[in-house]
Amino acid sequence: MxxxxxxxxxxxxxxxxxxxxxxxxxxxxxxxxxxxxxxxxxxxxxxxxxxxxxxxxxxxxxxxxxxxxxxxxxxxxxxxxAATLTTRLGGHLVQGHVDGVAEIVKRTPAAEWEEVTFRLPEGLAKYVVEKGSITIDGTSLTVAHIEGDEFTVGLIPTTLEATTLGRKQVGDQVHIETDVVAKHVEKLLQSAGSLS
Missing domain, CATH: 2.40.30.20 (Elongation Factor Tu (Ef-tu); domain 3)
Incomplete structure (x- = not known):
């Protein structure tokens, strides 16, 4: 974890x-x-x-x-x-199990940050919610906006400098891990539906 x-x-x-x-x-x-x-x-x-x-x-x-x-x-x-029981949880719970590969489709620089838009592979958009957590190349980020199969995050200067996301270009591929809680909820709801 x-x-x-x-x-x-x-x-x-x-x-x-x-x-x-x-x-x-x-x-x-x-x-x-x-x-x-x-x-x-x-x-x-x-x-x-x-x-x-x-x-x-x-x-x-x-x-x-x-x-x-x-x-x-x-x-x-x-x-x-890997996290330990005494590790601060500055991001969110990340398993390190990649759900798929997304593509960078847009980079929009601003004065103090940069917005980056990604296109998700088929089937993952249902697990991504605005203001929810997502992991991109191992980096815990917050989804600023989602529309269809594309979502946008904001990258602060520290993230741009300290991770590979500051170096990636439009067309580059990145690893995506969606929030594991959403996947568990989906499975529980599917199981509950099959019981009725």
Whole structure:
């Protein structure tokens, strides 16, 4: 479980069909075998740590649901260690289980922030609500507006500087994780409907 508060921008050191090696001095400072680290919102399990580089195995399912397989050495990634019982919950409850890949369709700079609009993959818009939480590349954000399959968030200077979202361009793809509570409510309502 994560909070969606990115701890640092890491750098991909090596990528293959089966594993990913990432440099991140903060997240590796106390990382151990079996720990979970969010890489652009994808929960990966640490299999080794050498200095400030950790390696994680990557399954076919992860490649199918995400764009982790497109990462190359030198790419920057958002990193966050798993939450603990004493962690401040500055964002929201994030599982690190990507629901799909969205595309940036518009960036609108303003004096103090920037609005960014994304197009959701089919079937995810029903889980996104205005003023609700959403995770984009592992970053906990608030939905400012949603219309159809497109939603907009506002990015403050800190988010623009401290995450990959400040570097992404129109047409780039990002990982989306919707609020897990909405998915549970939907399943409960479906089950209740089948009982009547």
């Amino acid at each position: 994560f909070t969606g508060i990115v701890e640092e921008l890491g750098e991909v050191v090596k990528a293959s069909e089966a594993f990913l090696a990432v440099r991140g001095p903060i997240v590796t400072s106390d990382a151990a075998l079996g720990d979970s680290i969010s890489v652009n919102g994808v929960c990966l399990t640490v299999v080794s740590v050498e200095g400030d580089v950790f390696t994680a195995d990557v399954m076919e399912e992860t490649y199918r649901r995400s764009v982790i397989g497109k990462l190359e050495p030198g790419d920057r990634v958002n990193l966050e260690r």
